[in-house]
Amino acid sequence: MPGTVNIPGEILAALEEALKAAGLRLTHQRLEIYRELVAACDHPSAETLHQRLRKRIPTLSLDTVYRTLATLAEQGLINRVETLESQARFEATSRRHHHLICRKCGKIADFQWPDIDSAALPQEISEWGRIDLKNVVIHGICRNCLEGEEK
Incomplete structure (x- = not known):
């Protein structure tokens, strides 16, 4: 098909x-x-x-x-x-990664951050219970939108 x-x-x-x-x-x-x-x-x-x-x-x-x-x-x-x-x-992926999201156009980009993935959690979070996933989402304005603002 x-x-x-x-x-x-x-x-x-x-x-x-x-x-x-x-x-x-x-x-x-x-x-x-x-x-x-x-x-x-x-x-x-x-x-x-x-x-x-x-x-x-x-x-x-x-x-x-x-x-x-x-x-x-x-x-x-x-x-x-x-x-x-x-x-x-939504996404279908098995590769560990985080996300950058543009507040203006909504585009989402994946990035890897091994330091965060391997970092120990603060003690108060560790005592909370079982953590299944650490995920960072960064919001901002992408380069394309910034360049559009300059024009």
């Missing part, structure tokens, strides 16, 4: 196994939503994913996209990127 991303067998098997463990099947819609996220570099919203996928799956509802994204995030298969906008954005 044109525009379809090939998912490596081990990732597809992990997707299928995680859904099966949650008592869910790997449906055509779930697979296509996941494939679209694997191919995306722009951290799309549910609405953006829906628009892209309607070209391949005309009967796909926005509700199905929202429910599938919630399921995939709950199973740890995708990440939900919290933004200052009202719309959450």
Whole structure:
């Protein structure tokens, strides 16, 4: 199918196994939503994913996209990127990273920060309970928007 991303067998098997463990099947819609996220570099919203996928799956509802994204995030298969906008954005990645978000255009860029990843947490946070994830989100204005302001 044109525009379809090939998912490596081990990732597809992990997707299928995680859904099966949650008592869910790997449906055509779930697979296509996941494939679209694997191919995306722009951290799309549910609405953006829906628009892209309607070209391949005309009967796909926005509700199905929202429910599938919630399921995939709950199973740890995708990440939900919290933004200052009202719309959450999503990504499918296994590589540890953080995010830069432009307050003006909304573009999200990934970056790695090994020092933060390996840093010990302050004692009061360590005593809070179990920490599952450390994630840094930096908000600012990207170079393109800054250059646009100067013109």
